[in-house]
Amino acid sequence: MFDVLVYLYENYWRPDACPDHEQLTRKLSSAGFESDEIQEALSWLDGLATVAECYTGEQQQSSIRVYTAAEQDLLGEESISFISFLESAGVLPPPLREMVVDRASAIGVAPIPLDDIKIIVLMVFWSLGKEPDTLVLDELFVAPEDRLIH
Template identity: 75%
Template sequence: MFDVLVYLYETYWRPDACPDHAQLTRKLSAVGFESDEIQEALSWLEGLAEGAASYQGQQGALSLRVYSEAELDHLGEPSVGFISFLESAGVLPPPMREMVIDRGMAIPGAPMDLEDLKIIVLMVFWSRGEEPDALILDELFVAPEDRLIH
C-alpha cells in the first residue's frame, strides 16, 4: 500500500490532480501495482479525505495531546516521538497531527514502522495541497546516518 501512496505523491501534485477512482485504478494497475494493494491505498486515501474536515478548529495552539494506551501500542514510541518532534518544530499543527494519528491507527499491525509513519505525514501534507519545507523533507527521507554535518 505504501508504494502506491508514494507513487501517487510523486506522480500527482495534489489529490485533485488525480483522475477519478476508476481511471486511477486502471493507471495504477497498468504501472504494475496489485489490485488488493491499489484498493487498500485508495480506501486509506478516502479515509484521509473524510477525516480532513473533522479535525479543523478542534484544538488551540496551547492544547496538550495525551495519547491513549491503544495509540501508544499501535503507533509505537519512535512514531509518537517523531510526531512530537514535528509538532514541537512548528511544522505539524494540531489538526494535521490528528490526521496523522488517525491514518496511522488505520494501518494494520503494531507497532507501526517509523518509515511508514513518515509516508503518512507526507500524504497528510499532500492531501492538504501543502509542500513540506526542505528541512522536513530531509527529515522524512534522509536516513540519519546519511546526513552530512556542516
C-alpha cells in the same frame, strides 16, 4: 499500500490532480501495483479526505496530546517521538497531528514502522495541498546515516 501512496505523491502534486478512482486504478495497475494494494490505498485515501474535512476547520492550534495505551501500542515509541519532534519544531500543528494519528490507526499494524509514519505525515500534507518545508522533507526522506553534517 505505502508504495502506492508514495507513487501518488511523486506523480500527482495534489489530490485533486489525481484522476477518478476508476481511471487511477487502471493507471496504478499498469504501473505494476497489485489490485488489493491499490484498493487498500484508495480506501485509505478516502478516509484521509474525510478526516481532512473534519480537522482543517479546527482553530485550536495548541494542545497537549496524551496518547492512550492502545495508541502507544499502535504507534510505538519511535513514531510518537517523531510526531512530537515535528510538533515541537512547529511544522505539525495539532489538527494535522490528529490526522496522522487517525490515519495510522487505519493501518492495523502495530507498532507502525517509523518509515510508514513518515509517509503518513507526507500524505497528510499532500491531502491538504500543502508542501512541507525543506527541512521537513529532509526529515521525511533522508535516512539519518545519509545526512551530511556541516
